[in-house]
Amino acid sequence: MSTKKSIVSRSFWSILIGGMLTGMGNGSVFGAAVMCMLGRGGFANWGGVGLTAYDPATFQGFIDWAMIIFGLAYVVILVVGLGRHDKLERQAVA
Amino acid sequence: MLKYLFAKNEDIPAGSAAVFWGFSAIVWFVIGTGLGSFNAAKLAFPDFVTGNEFFAFGHMRQVHVHAVIFGWISMAFGMAMMYITPALGNTKLWSEKLGLWNALMWNIGLSLGLVLLWAGVSSGREYSDFPWPIDLYIVVFMAVPLCINVWMTVINRRTQGIYTTNWFFASAVFMVSIVFLTGNLPEFFHLTGLTEAYLTWWFAHNVLGLWITPVAAAIAYYTIPKVTGNPLYSHRIGHLHFWSVVVFYSTPAAHHLMSAPLPEWLKSFASVEGVLILVPAIAFVSNILLTMSGKWYMFVENLEVRFTITGVLMAIPLNMQGGFQQTRAINWYIHGTGWIVAHAHLALLGFSTFLEAAAVYLGLQMILKRKLYSLTLGNMHFWMLLIGFTTYWVSMTIAGLIQGAGKIYEVPYIDVVIAEHPYMIARWLGGTMVFVGNVLWLYNMWMTARQGTVVPEGRMPHELAYER
Numbered sequence: 077m078s079t080k081k082s083i084v085s086r087s088f089w090s091i092l093i094g095g096m097l098t099g100m101g102n103g104s105v106f107g108a109a110v111m112c113m114l115g116r117g118g119f120a121n122w123g124g125v126g127l128t129a130y131d132p133a134t135f136q137g138f139i140d141w142a143m144i145i146f147g148l149a150y151v152v153i154l155v156v157g158l159g160r161h162d163k164l165e166r167q168a169v170a
Numbered sequence: 171m172l173k174y175l176f177a178k179n180e181d182i183p184a185g186s187a188a189v190f191w192g193f194s195a196i197v198w199f200v201i202g203t204g205l206g207s208f209n210a211a212k213l214a215f216p217d218f219v220t221g222n223e224f225f226a227f228g229h230m231r232q233v234h235v236h237a238v239i240f241g242w243i244s245m246a247f248g249m250a251m252m253y254i255t256p257a258l259g260n261t262k263l264w265s266e267k268l269g270l271w272n273a274l275m276w277n278i279g280l281s282l283g284l285v286l287l288w289a290g291v292s293s294g295r296e297y298s299d300f301p302w303p304i305d306l307y308i309v310v311f312m313a314v315p316l317c318i319n320v321w322m323t324v325i326n327r328r329t330q331g332i333y334t335t336n337w338f339f340a341s342a343v344f345m346v347s348i349v350f351l352t353g354n355l356p357e358f359f360h361l362t363g364l365t366e367a368y369l370t371w372w373f374a375h376n377v378l379g380l381w382i383t384p385v386a387a388a389i390a391y392y393t394i395p396k397v398t399g400n401p402l403y404s405h406r407i408g409h410l411h412f413w414s415v416v417v418f419y420s421t422p423a424a425h426h427l428m429s430a431p432l433p434e435w436l437k438s439f440a441s442v443e444g445v446l447i448l449v450p451a452i453a454f455v456s457n458i459l460l461t462m463s464g465k466w467y468m469f470v471e472n473l474e475v476r477f478t479i480t481g482v483l484m485a486i487p488l489n490m491q492g493g494f495q496q497t498r499a500i501n502w503y504i505h506g507t508g509w510i511v512a513h514a515h516l517a518l519l520g521f522s523t524f525l526e527a528a529a530v531y532l533g534l535q536m537i538l539k540r541k542l543y544s545l546t547l548g549n550m551h552f553w554m555l556l557i558g559f560t561t562y563w564v565s566m567t568i569a570g571l572i573q574g575a576g577k578i579y580e581v582p583y584i585d586v587v588i589a590e591h592p593y594m595i596a597r598w599l600g601g602t603m604v605f606v607g608n609v610l611w612l613y614n615m616w617m618t619a620r621q622g623t624v625v626p627e628g629r630m631p632h633e634l635a636y637e638r
Contacts, residue, residue, distance in 0.1 A: 080467075083466055083467055083469070083470055086470040087469060087470045089553075090469070090470075090476065090480065093556055093557065093560055094480050094483050094484075094556070096560075097483075097484065097487070097520075097560050097563065097564075098483045098484065098486050098487050099487075100487070100564065100567075101484075101486070101487015101488065101490060101491055101516065101563075102486065102487050102490045104487075104491065104509075104567055105487075105490050105491050105493075105494045105495065105500070108494075108495070108500045108503060108504065109494060109497075109499070109500060111503075112499035112500055112502070112503060113499070135503065135571060135574065135575050135578075136568070136571040136572055136574075136575050139571055140568060140571070143567070158466060158469075161463075161466040162466070162467075164464065165464060165465075165466060165467055168464060
Protein backbone atom coordinates (compact mmCIF):
# COMPACT_ATOMS: atom_id res chain seq x y z
CA MET A 77 0.00 0.00 0.00
CA SER A 78 2.61 2.50 1.09
CA THR A 79 4.50 2.37 -2.23
CA LYS A 80 1.35 3.06 -4.21
CA LYS A 81 0.29 6.50 -5.35
CA SER A 82 -2.19 8.30 -3.13
CA ILE A 83 -5.93 7.66 -3.36
CA VAL A 84 -6.35 11.22 -4.65
CA SER A 85 -3.99 10.77 -7.57
CA ARG A 86 -5.34 7.31 -8.41
CA SER A 87 -8.91 8.57 -8.40
CA PHE A 88 -8.17 11.83 -10.23
CA TRP A 89 -10.78 11.36 -12.96
CA SER A 90 -13.39 9.95 -10.58
CA ILE A 91 -12.93 12.99 -8.36
CA LEU A 92 -13.06 15.39 -11.28
CA ILE A 93 -16.13 13.97 -13.01
CA GLY A 94 -17.93 12.69 -9.91
CA GLY A 95 -17.20 15.89 -7.99
CA MET A 96 -18.27 18.20 -10.81
CA LEU A 97 -21.45 16.19 -11.32
CA THR A 98 -22.30 16.18 -7.61
CA GLY A 99 -21.54 19.85 -7.15
CA MET A 100 -23.29 20.97 -10.33
CA GLY A 101 -26.48 19.26 -9.19
CA ASN A 102 -26.42 21.17 -5.93
CA GLY A 103 -25.38 24.39 -7.69
CA SER A 104 -28.33 24.08 -10.05
CA VAL A 105 -30.77 24.16 -7.14
CA PHE A 106 -28.91 26.93 -5.34
CA GLY A 107 -28.81 29.00 -8.53
CA ALA A 108 -32.48 28.48 -9.25
CA ALA A 109 -33.45 29.38 -5.67
CA VAL A 110 -31.41 32.59 -5.68
CA MET A 111 -32.70 33.71 -9.07
CA CYS A 112 -36.28 33.01 -8.10
CA MET A 113 -35.72 35.22 -5.05
CA LEU A 114 -33.95 38.01 -6.94
CA GLY A 115 -36.33 38.14 -9.90
CA ARG A 116 -35.60 38.30 -13.58
CA GLY A 117 -34.39 40.77 -16.18
CA GLY A 118 -35.97 41.90 -19.41
CA PHE A 119 -37.01 39.93 -22.47
CA ALA A 120 -33.65 40.58 -24.15
CA ASN A 121 -31.89 38.62 -21.43
CA TRP A 122 -33.75 35.35 -21.82
CA GLY A 123 -30.47 33.54 -22.38
CA GLY A 124 -30.81 31.61 -25.64
CA VAL A 125 -27.78 30.22 -27.45
CA GLY A 126 -25.71 32.97 -29.07
CA LEU A 127 -27.42 35.51 -26.84
CA THR A 128 -26.35 36.50 -23.36
CA ALA A 129 -26.33 32.90 -22.24
CA TYR A 130 -23.68 33.37 -19.57
CA ASP A 131 -24.73 36.83 -18.46
CA PRO A 132 -25.00 36.40 -14.67
CA ALA A 133 -28.07 38.65 -14.70
CA THR A 134 -30.07 35.98 -16.53
CA PHE A 135 -31.57 32.91 -14.97
CA GLN A 136 -29.64 30.51 -17.13
CA GLY A 137 -26.40 32.44 -16.94
CA PHE A 138 -26.46 32.68 -13.16
CA ILE A 139 -27.38 29.04 -12.67
CA ASP A 140 -24.69 27.86 -15.11
CA TRP A 141 -22.09 29.81 -13.14
CA ALA A 142 -23.45 28.53 -9.83
CA MET A 143 -23.21 24.97 -11.16
CA ILE A 144 -19.59 25.42 -12.23
CA ILE A 145 -18.55 26.99 -8.91
CA PHE A 146 -20.36 24.33 -6.85
CA GLY A 147 -18.82 21.63 -9.06
CA LEU A 148 -15.32 22.95 -8.39
CA ALA A 149 -16.13 23.20 -4.68
CA TYR A 150 -17.14 19.54 -4.56
CA VAL A 151 -13.97 18.54 -6.36
CA VAL A 152 -12.00 20.37 -3.66
CA ILE A 153 -14.08 18.68 -0.93
CA LEU A 154 -13.34 15.26 -2.41
CA VAL A 155 -9.63 16.02 -2.77
CA VAL A 156 -9.40 17.13 0.87
CA GLY A 157 -11.58 14.28 2.16
CA LEU A 158 -9.89 11.50 0.21
CA GLY A 159 -6.46 12.99 0.97
CA ARG A 160 -7.17 12.70 4.69
CA HIS A 161 -8.50 9.15 4.29
CA ASP A 162 -5.34 8.29 2.35
CA LYS A 163 -3.17 9.46 5.25
CA LEU A 164 -5.21 7.47 7.77
CA GLU A 165 -5.15 4.31 5.66
CA ARG A 166 -1.40 4.56 5.08
CA GLN A 167 -0.86 4.92 8.84
CA ALA A 168 -3.07 1.88 9.45
CA VAL A 169 -1.06 -0.22 6.98
CA ALA A 170 2.28 1.01 8.34
CA MET B 171 -32.05 -21.67 -17.09
CA LEU B 172 -35.14 -22.81 -18.94
CA LYS B 173 -34.37 -26.49 -18.34
CA TYR B 174 -35.04 -25.98 -14.61
CA LEU B 175 -38.55 -24.57 -15.11
CA PHE B 176 -40.08 -28.03 -14.77
CA ALA B 177 -37.49 -29.49 -12.41
CA LYS B 178 -38.17 -30.18 -8.72
CA ASN B 179 -37.31 -27.20 -6.56
CA GLU B 180 -34.68 -29.14 -4.60
CA ASP B 181 -32.96 -30.16 -7.86
CA ILE B 182 -32.45 -26.56 -9.00
CA PRO B 183 -28.98 -25.19 -8.12
CA ALA B 184 -29.01 -22.24 -5.71
CA GLY B 185 -28.69 -18.95 -7.56
CA SER B 186 -30.26 -20.15 -10.83
CA ALA B 187 -33.12 -17.67 -10.52
CA ALA B 188 -30.74 -14.80 -9.75
CA VAL B 189 -28.68 -15.57 -12.87
CA PHE B 190 -31.85 -15.57 -15.03
CA TRP B 191 -32.95 -12.23 -13.54
CA GLY B 192 -29.45 -10.78 -13.84
CA PHE B 193 -28.87 -11.56 -17.50
CA SER B 194 -32.44 -10.52 -18.35
CA ALA B 195 -31.74 -7.18 -16.66
CA ILE B 196 -28.57 -6.57 -18.68
CA VAL B 197 -30.32 -7.45 -21.95
CA TRP B 198 -33.16 -5.04 -21.10
CA PHE B 199 -30.57 -2.40 -20.24
CA VAL B 200 -29.04 -2.78 -23.70
CA ILE B 201 -32.49 -2.63 -25.33
CA GLY B 202 -33.67 0.28 -23.18
CA THR B 203 -30.60 2.45 -23.68
CA GLY B 204 -30.54 1.52 -27.39
CA LEU B 205 -34.08 2.84 -27.68
CA GLY B 206 -33.04 5.92 -25.70
CA SER B 207 -30.14 6.56 -28.06
CA PHE B 208 -32.46 6.15 -31.06
CA ASN B 209 -35.02 8.54 -29.57
CA ALA B 210 -32.32 11.09 -28.72
CA ALA B 211 -31.09 10.90 -32.34
CA LYS B 212 -34.61 11.80 -33.48
CA LEU B 213 -34.52 14.92 -31.28
CA ALA B 214 -31.00 15.86 -32.41
CA PHE B 215 -31.61 15.15 -36.11
CA PRO B 216 -35.30 15.67 -36.92
CA ASP B 217 -35.00 14.03 -40.35
CA PHE B 218 -33.62 10.79 -38.88
CA VAL B 219 -35.97 7.86 -39.75
CA THR B 220 -39.26 9.46 -40.71
CA GLY B 221 -42.35 8.18 -42.48
CA ASN B 222 -43.06 5.14 -40.28
CA GLU B 223 -45.34 5.61 -37.29
CA PHE B 224 -43.68 2.77 -35.35
CA PHE B 225 -40.44 4.73 -35.31
CA ALA B 226 -42.12 8.00 -34.42
CA PHE B 227 -40.94 9.58 -31.17
CA GLY B 228 -44.44 9.49 -29.71
CA HIS B 229 -44.58 5.69 -30.11
CA MET B 230 -41.05 4.93 -28.97
CA ARG B 231 -40.60 7.21 -26.00
CA GLN B 232 -42.82 5.17 -23.67
CA VAL B 233 -41.17 1.95 -24.83
CA HIS B 234 -37.78 3.34 -23.76
CA VAL B 235 -39.08 4.52 -20.38
CA HIS B 236 -40.79 1.23 -19.53
CA ALA B 237 -37.94 -0.93 -20.85
CA VAL B 238 -35.47 0.72 -18.48
CA ILE B 239 -37.77 0.98 -15.44
CA PHE B 240 -39.46 -2.41 -15.58
CA GLY B 241 -36.83 -4.24 -17.62
CA TRP B 242 -33.39 -3.10 -16.51
CA ILE B 243 -33.99 -1.56 -13.08
CA SER B 244 -36.74 -3.85 -11.81
CA MET B 245 -35.14 -7.06 -13.06
CA ALA B 246 -31.81 -6.01 -11.55
CA PHE B 247 -33.75 -5.53 -8.30
CA GLY B 248 -35.24 -9.01 -8.72
CA MET B 249 -31.75 -10.37 -9.25
CA ALA B 250 -30.48 -8.66 -6.11
CA MET B 251 -33.41 -9.98 -4.08
CA MET B 252 -32.88 -13.53 -5.34
CA TYR B 253 -29.33 -13.70 -3.94
CA ILE B 254 -29.10 -11.04 -1.24
CA THR B 255 -32.29 -11.89 0.70
CA PRO B 256 -31.28 -15.51 1.38
CA ALA B 257 -27.64 -14.54 2.00
CA LEU B 258 -28.67 -12.06 4.71
CA GLY B 259 -31.04 -14.58 6.25
CA ASN B 260 -28.37 -17.31 6.24
CA THR B 261 -30.75 -19.53 4.32
CA LYS B 262 -31.75 -20.58 0.81
CA LEU B 263 -34.16 -18.75 -1.44
CA TRP B 264 -37.64 -20.00 -0.52
CA SER B 265 -38.30 -21.22 -4.05
CA GLU B 266 -35.80 -21.16 -6.91
CA LYS B 267 -38.53 -22.53 -9.14
CA LEU B 268 -40.89 -19.66 -8.34
CA GLY B 269 -37.98 -17.28 -8.95
CA LEU B 270 -37.32 -18.79 -12.39
CA TRP B 271 -41.00 -18.71 -13.36
CA ASN B 272 -41.26 -15.19 -12.01
CA ALA B 273 -38.38 -14.03 -14.23
CA LEU B 274 -39.94 -15.77 -17.24
CA MET B 275 -43.36 -14.23 -16.60
CA TRP B 276 -41.71 -10.85 -16.05
CA ASN B 277 -39.97 -11.04 -19.44
CA ILE B 278 -43.15 -12.21 -21.18
CA GLY B 279 -45.37 -9.58 -19.57
CA LEU B 280 -42.94 -6.77 -20.21
CA SER B 281 -42.42 -7.79 -23.84
CA LEU B 282 -46.18 -7.90 -24.35
CA GLY B 283 -46.66 -4.53 -22.69
CA LEU B 284 -43.90 -2.90 -24.71
CA VAL B 285 -45.27 -4.27 -27.98
CA LEU B 286 -48.67 -2.80 -27.10
CA LEU B 287 -47.11 0.56 -26.26
CA TRP B 288 -45.13 0.46 -29.49
CA ALA B 289 -48.35 -0.22 -31.39
CA GLY B 290 -49.91 2.81 -29.74
CA VAL B 291 -52.14 0.92 -27.28
CA SER B 292 -51.62 3.06 -24.21
CA SER B 293 -53.56 4.39 -21.22
CA GLY B 294 -52.27 7.82 -22.20
CA ARG B 295 -50.97 8.56 -18.70
CA GLU B 296 -47.27 9.17 -18.21
CA TYR B 297 -45.42 6.34 -16.43
CA SER B 298 -48.67 4.34 -16.03
CA ASP B 299 -48.89 4.06 -19.81
CA PHE B 300 -49.58 0.32 -19.84
CA PRO B 301 -53.23 -0.58 -20.60
CA TRP B 302 -55.07 -2.01 -17.58
CA PRO B 303 -54.84 -5.74 -18.46
CA ILE B 304 -51.05 -5.36 -18.41
CA ASP B 305 -51.25 -3.52 -15.09
CA LEU B 306 -53.17 -6.43 -13.58
CA TYR B 307 -50.73 -8.91 -15.16
CA ILE B 308 -47.84 -6.99 -13.56
CA VAL B 309 -49.43 -7.28 -10.12
CA VAL B 310 -50.53 -10.92 -10.37
CA PHE B 311 -47.66 -12.51 -12.31
CA MET B 312 -44.74 -10.16 -11.66
CA ALA B 313 -44.97 -8.27 -8.37
CA VAL B 314 -46.89 -10.69 -6.11
CA PRO B 315 -44.76 -13.80 -6.89
CA LEU B 316 -41.63 -11.73 -6.17
CA CYS B 317 -43.25 -10.52 -2.96
CA ILE B 318 -44.10 -14.08 -1.87
CA ASN B 319 -40.58 -15.35 -2.55
CA VAL B 320 -38.89 -12.50 -0.69
CA TRP B 321 -41.29 -12.60 2.27
CA MET B 322 -41.12 -16.38 2.65
CA THR B 323 -37.32 -16.25 2.49
CA VAL B 324 -37.26 -13.57 5.20
CA ILE B 325 -39.77 -15.52 7.33
CA ASN B 326 -37.69 -18.71 6.99
CA ARG B 327 -34.40 -16.95 7.81
CA ARG B 328 -31.94 -18.50 10.24
CA THR B 329 -30.80 -15.22 11.75
CA GLN B 330 -32.27 -13.51 14.77
CA GLY B 331 -32.88 -10.05 13.36
CA ILE B 332 -33.68 -8.71 9.92
CA TYR B 333 -30.85 -6.71 8.33
CA THR B 334 -31.70 -3.27 6.91
CA THR B 335 -31.50 -4.45 3.31
CA ASN B 336 -34.17 -7.09 3.85
CA TRP B 337 -36.43 -4.56 5.58
CA PHE B 338 -36.29 -2.48 2.42
CA PHE B 339 -36.70 -5.45 0.06
CA ALA B 340 -39.68 -6.92 1.90
CA SER B 341 -41.50 -3.62 2.18
CA ALA B 342 -40.76 -2.47 -1.37
CA VAL B 343 -42.14 -5.63 -3.02
CA PHE B 344 -45.32 -5.18 -0.97
CA MET B 345 -45.57 -1.45 -1.63
CA VAL B 346 -45.06 -1.72 -5.39
CA SER B 347 -48.09 -4.03 -5.63
CA ILE B 348 -50.20 -1.46 -3.76
CA VAL B 349 -48.83 1.31 -5.96
CA PHE B 350 -49.87 -0.54 -9.12
CA LEU B 351 -53.35 -1.36 -7.85
CA THR B 352 -54.07 2.11 -6.45
CA GLY B 353 -52.23 4.19 -9.02
CA ASN B 354 -54.13 2.62 -11.88
CA LEU B 355 -57.57 3.15 -10.32
CA PRO B 356 -58.38 5.90 -12.87
CA GLU B 357 -58.11 3.33 -15.62
CA PHE B 358 -59.92 0.55 -13.76
CA PHE B 359 -62.86 2.84 -12.94
CA HIS B 360 -62.60 5.55 -15.62
CA LEU B 361 -61.87 8.33 -13.17
CA THR B 362 -61.21 11.66 -14.87
CA GLY B 363 -60.11 15.21 -14.14
CA LEU B 364 -58.04 16.11 -11.11
CA THR B 365 -58.59 12.70 -9.53
CA GLU B 366 -57.04 11.09 -12.58
CA ALA B 367 -54.18 13.60 -12.63
CA TYR B 368 -53.45 13.19 -8.93
CA LEU B 369 -53.52 9.39 -8.97
CA THR B 370 -51.42 9.30 -12.14
CA TRP B 371 -48.68 11.29 -10.41
CA TRP B 372 -49.17 9.41 -7.16
CA PHE B 373 -48.34 6.30 -9.18
CA ALA B 374 -45.41 7.88 -11.01
CA HIS B 375 -43.95 9.39 -7.86
CA ASN B 376 -44.27 6.21 -5.84
CA VAL B 377 -42.80 3.90 -8.47
CA LEU B 378 -39.74 6.08 -7.86
CA GLY B 379 -40.19 6.67 -4.15
CA LEU B 380 -41.42 3.31 -2.89
CA TRP B 381 -39.79 0.98 -5.39
CA ILE B 382 -36.72 2.30 -7.18
CA THR B 383 -35.19 4.53 -4.49
CA PRO B 384 -35.52 2.20 -1.48
CA VAL B 385 -34.47 -0.97 -3.29
CA ALA B 386 -31.44 0.74 -4.87
CA ALA B 387 -30.42 2.04 -1.45
CA ALA B 388 -30.98 -1.38 0.10
CA ILE B 389 -28.54 -2.85 -2.40
CA ALA B 390 -25.84 -0.39 -1.32
CA TYR B 391 -26.44 -1.39 2.32
CA TYR B 392 -25.41 -4.89 1.26
CA THR B 393 -22.72 -4.22 -1.35
CA ILE B 394 -20.46 -1.88 0.62
CA PRO B 395 -20.27 -3.88 3.87
CA LYS B 396 -19.97 -7.16 1.93
CA VAL B 397 -17.12 -6.06 -0.35
CA THR B 398 -15.20 -3.82 2.08
CA GLY B 399 -15.63 -6.19 5.02
CA ASN B 400 -16.65 -3.25 7.24
CA PRO B 401 -19.86 -3.55 9.28
CA LEU B 402 -22.59 -1.05 8.38
CA TYR B 403 -21.82 2.21 10.21
CA SER B 404 -25.22 2.35 11.89
CA HIS B 405 -28.17 -0.02 11.76
CA ARG B 406 -30.15 2.63 13.62
CA ILE B 407 -29.55 5.25 10.92
CA GLY B 408 -30.63 2.55 8.47
CA HIS B 409 -33.93 2.33 10.38
CA LEU B 410 -34.26 6.12 10.28
CA HIS B 411 -33.72 5.91 6.54
CA PHE B 412 -36.33 3.18 6.14
CA TRP B 413 -39.10 4.81 8.14
CA SER B 414 -38.50 8.31 6.80
CA VAL B 415 -38.72 6.95 3.24
CA VAL B 416 -42.02 5.27 4.05
CA VAL B 417 -43.44 8.39 5.71
CA PHE B 418 -42.04 11.27 3.62
CA TYR B 419 -41.69 9.61 0.22
CA SER B 420 -45.19 8.16 -0.01
CA THR B 421 -47.11 11.44 0.19
CA PRO B 422 -45.67 14.25 -1.97
CA ALA B 423 -47.32 13.25 -5.27
CA ALA B 424 -48.98 16.67 -5.61
CA HIS B 425 -45.55 18.29 -6.05
CA HIS B 426 -45.72 17.08 -9.66
CA LEU B 427 -48.85 19.20 -10.11
CA MET B 428 -47.89 22.49 -8.48
CA SER B 429 -49.58 24.52 -11.21
CA ALA B 430 -52.74 22.41 -11.27
CA PRO B 431 -55.96 23.52 -9.56
CA LEU B 432 -55.51 21.05 -6.72
CA PRO B 433 -56.36 22.22 -3.19
CA GLU B 434 -53.69 24.65 -1.99
CA TRP B 435 -53.25 22.79 1.32
CA LEU B 436 -52.47 19.61 -0.60
CA LYS B 437 -49.80 21.32 -2.68
CA SER B 438 -48.23 22.96 0.38
CA PHE B 439 -48.29 19.63 2.24
CA ALA B 440 -46.66 17.88 -0.73
CA SER B 441 -44.00 20.56 -1.02
CA VAL B 442 -43.05 20.31 2.66
CA GLU B 443 -42.98 16.50 2.45
CA GLY B 444 -40.83 16.87 -0.65
CA VAL B 445 -38.19 18.87 1.24
CA LEU B 446 -38.33 16.31 4.08
CA ILE B 447 -37.08 13.72 1.58
CA LEU B 448 -33.70 15.13 2.58
CA VAL B 449 -34.02 13.23 5.89
CA PRO B 450 -33.75 9.72 4.38
CA ALA B 451 -31.33 11.00 1.75
CA ILE B 452 -28.84 12.37 4.27
CA ALA B 453 -29.26 9.29 6.48
CA PHE B 454 -28.50 6.99 3.55
CA VAL B 455 -25.55 8.90 2.09
CA SER B 456 -23.86 9.47 5.45
CA ASN B 457 -24.40 5.86 6.53
CA ILE B 458 -22.77 4.46 3.39
CA LEU B 459 -19.88 6.94 3.25
CA LEU B 460 -19.09 6.37 6.94
CA THR B 461 -19.16 2.60 6.35
CA MET B 462 -16.28 3.11 3.90
CA SER B 463 -14.01 4.28 6.72
CA GLY B 464 -10.53 2.80 6.38
CA LYS B 465 -11.36 1.21 3.00
CA TRP B 466 -11.35 4.22 0.67
CA TYR B 467 -8.55 2.66 -1.38
CA MET B 468 -11.25 0.27 -2.64
CA PHE B 469 -12.97 3.25 -4.28
CA VAL B 470 -9.98 3.20 -6.63
CA GLU B 471 -9.25 -0.50 -6.83
CA ASN B 472 -12.62 -2.25 -6.71
CA LEU B 473 -15.15 -1.95 -9.53
CA GLU B 474 -18.25 -2.71 -7.43
CA VAL B 475 -17.26 -0.21 -4.74
CA ARG B 476 -16.48 2.44 -7.35
CA PHE B 477 -19.88 1.94 -8.99
CA THR B 478 -21.66 2.05 -5.63
CA ILE B 479 -19.88 5.08 -4.18
CA THR B 480 -20.31 7.02 -7.43
CA GLY B 481 -24.03 6.22 -7.29
CA VAL B 482 -24.18 7.30 -3.65
CA LEU B 483 -22.44 10.58 -4.52
CA MET B 484 -25.08 11.14 -7.19
CA ALA B 485 -27.75 10.71 -4.52
CA ILE B 486 -26.60 14.03 -3.05
CA PRO B 487 -27.51 16.30 -6.01
CA LEU B 488 -30.45 14.04 -6.83
CA ASN B 489 -32.08 14.68 -3.48
CA MET B 490 -31.06 18.34 -3.35
CA GLN B 491 -32.79 18.81 -6.71
CA GLY B 492 -35.70 16.58 -5.72
CA GLY B 493 -36.16 18.33 -2.41
CA PHE B 494 -36.17 21.88 -3.74
CA GLN B 495 -37.18 21.81 -7.39
CA GLN B 496 -40.75 21.09 -6.33
CA THR B 497 -41.00 24.21 -4.16
CA ARG B 498 -43.36 26.64 -5.83
CA ALA B 499 -40.79 29.26 -6.83
CA ILE B 500 -38.32 26.90 -8.51
CA ASN B 501 -41.06 24.71 -9.93
CA TRP B 502 -42.55 27.75 -11.66
CA TYR B 503 -39.35 28.09 -13.66
CA ILE B 504 -38.26 24.54 -14.45
CA HIS B 505 -41.55 22.60 -14.68
CA GLY B 506 -42.13 21.02 -18.07
CA THR B 507 -38.54 21.58 -19.23
CA GLY B 508 -35.52 19.40 -19.97
CA TRP B 509 -34.33 20.05 -16.39
CA ILE B 510 -36.89 17.49 -15.23
CA VAL B 511 -35.72 15.01 -17.87
CA ALA B 512 -32.16 15.50 -16.59
CA HIS B 513 -33.34 15.02 -12.98
CA ALA B 514 -35.25 11.84 -13.86
CA HIS B 515 -32.12 10.44 -15.52
CA LEU B 516 -30.04 11.47 -12.49
CA ALA B 517 -32.37 9.25 -10.46
CA LEU B 518 -32.63 6.30 -12.83
CA LEU B 519 -29.47 6.32 -14.95
CA GLY B 520 -27.27 7.96 -12.31
CA PHE B 521 -27.94 7.07 -8.67
CA SER B 522 -30.03 3.94 -9.16
CA THR B 523 -28.28 2.36 -12.16
CA PHE B 524 -24.81 2.66 -10.63
CA LEU B 525 -25.94 0.85 -7.48
CA GLU B 526 -27.73 -1.88 -9.44
CA ALA B 527 -24.82 -2.38 -11.82
CA ALA B 528 -22.61 -3.01 -8.78
CA ALA B 529 -25.12 -5.56 -7.46
CA VAL B 530 -25.29 -7.37 -10.80
CA TYR B 531 -21.50 -7.38 -11.20
CA LEU B 532 -21.04 -8.71 -7.68
CA GLY B 533 -23.96 -11.13 -7.73
CA LEU B 534 -23.18 -12.82 -11.03
CA GLN B 535 -19.53 -13.31 -10.03
CA MET B 536 -20.51 -14.74 -6.64
CA ILE B 537 -23.25 -17.06 -7.90
CA LEU B 538 -21.38 -18.29 -10.96
CA LYS B 539 -18.21 -18.50 -8.83
CA ARG B 540 -16.35 -16.87 -11.68
CA LYS B 541 -14.04 -13.86 -11.60
CA LEU B 542 -15.00 -11.01 -13.94
CA TYR B 543 -13.72 -11.89 -17.43
CA SER B 544 -12.11 -8.53 -18.18
CA LEU B 545 -11.37 -5.68 -15.78
CA THR B 546 -10.54 -3.48 -18.78
CA LEU B 547 -14.02 -3.97 -20.20
CA GLY B 548 -15.48 -3.39 -16.73
CA ASN B 549 -13.57 -0.12 -16.41
CA MET B 550 -14.61 0.91 -19.91
CA HIS B 551 -18.22 0.21 -18.96
CA PHE B 552 -17.89 2.36 -15.84
CA TRP B 553 -16.35 5.30 -17.66
CA MET B 554 -18.71 5.16 -20.63
CA LEU B 555 -21.62 5.12 -18.22
CA LEU B 556 -20.25 7.97 -16.11
CA ILE B 557 -19.00 10.23 -18.91
CA GLY B 558 -22.04 9.45 -21.09
CA PHE B 559 -24.45 10.13 -18.27
CA THR B 560 -22.67 13.32 -17.17
CA THR B 561 -22.73 14.65 -20.74
CA TYR B 562 -26.42 13.83 -20.91
CA TRP B 563 -27.26 15.37 -17.54
CA VAL B 564 -25.33 18.62 -18.01
CA SER B 565 -26.66 19.20 -21.53
CA MET B 566 -30.26 18.49 -20.52
CA THR B 567 -30.08 20.68 -17.40
CA ILE B 568 -28.79 23.63 -19.41
CA ALA B 569 -31.31 22.95 -22.19
CA GLY B 570 -33.99 22.95 -19.50
CA LEU B 571 -32.88 26.34 -18.25
CA ILE B 572 -33.08 27.69 -21.80
CA GLN B 573 -36.58 26.22 -22.14
CA GLY B 574 -37.55 27.72 -18.79
CA ALA B 575 -36.35 31.12 -19.90
CA GLY B 576 -38.20 30.71 -23.20
CA LYS B 577 -41.36 29.77 -21.32
CA ILE B 578 -41.26 32.64 -18.82
CA TYR B 579 -40.22 35.30 -21.32
CA GLU B 580 -42.68 33.99 -23.92
CA VAL B 581 -39.95 33.58 -26.51
CA PRO B 582 -41.29 32.16 -29.80
CA TYR B 583 -41.21 28.35 -29.56
CA ILE B 584 -39.09 27.87 -32.68
CA ASP B 585 -36.38 30.13 -31.22
CA VAL B 586 -36.24 27.86 -28.17
CA VAL B 587 -36.00 24.78 -30.42
CA ILE B 588 -33.06 26.33 -32.30
CA ALA B 589 -31.37 27.38 -29.06
CA GLU B 590 -31.62 23.84 -27.71
CA HIS B 591 -30.24 22.08 -30.76
CA PRO B 592 -26.57 21.83 -29.68
CA TYR B 593 -27.65 20.39 -26.34
CA MET B 594 -29.81 17.79 -28.08
CA ILE B 595 -26.76 16.61 -30.02
CA ALA B 596 -24.74 16.43 -26.78
CA ARG B 597 -27.60 14.47 -25.22
CA TRP B 598 -27.55 11.97 -28.07
CA LEU B 599 -23.77 11.56 -27.81
CA GLY B 600 -23.98 10.94 -24.06
CA GLY B 601 -26.86 8.49 -24.38
CA THR B 602 -25.13 6.60 -27.18
CA MET B 603 -21.99 6.28 -25.06
CA VAL B 604 -24.10 4.67 -22.32
CA PHE B 605 -25.63 2.26 -24.85
CA VAL B 606 -22.24 1.20 -26.25
CA GLY B 607 -20.91 0.73 -22.71
CA ASN B 608 -23.81 -1.60 -21.96
CA VAL B 609 -23.14 -3.72 -25.04
CA LEU B 610 -19.57 -4.18 -23.74
CA TRP B 611 -21.01 -5.11 -20.33
CA LEU B 612 -23.28 -7.79 -21.77
CA TYR B 613 -20.29 -9.30 -23.61
CA ASN B 614 -18.14 -9.11 -20.48
CA MET B 615 -20.71 -10.85 -18.28
CA TRP B 616 -21.43 -13.49 -20.91
CA MET B 617 -17.70 -14.24 -21.15
CA THR B 618 -17.46 -14.21 -17.35
CA ALA B 619 -20.04 -17.01 -17.22
CA ARG B 620 -18.18 -18.99 -19.87
CA GLN B 621 -14.50 -18.28 -19.29
CA GLY B 622 -14.11 -16.35 -16.02
CA THR B 623 -11.48 -17.69 -13.60
CA VAL B 624 -13.10 -20.06 -11.11
CA VAL B 625 -13.45 -18.54 -7.62
CA PRO B 626 -12.65 -21.11 -4.89
CA GLU B 627 -15.33 -21.98 -2.32
CA GLY B 628 -15.53 -19.48 0.52
CA ARG B 629 -13.63 -16.71 -1.28
CA MET B 630 -14.92 -13.40 -2.64
CA PRO B 631 -14.28 -12.64 -6.33
CA HIS B 632 -12.32 -9.47 -5.54
CA GLU B 633 -9.86 -11.45 -3.42
CA LEU B 634 -8.46 -13.01 -6.60
CA ALA B 635 -6.10 -11.13 -8.90
CA TYR B 636 -7.35 -10.28 -12.38
CA GLU B 637 -5.84 -12.40 -15.11
CA ARG B 638 -6.67 -10.09 -18.00
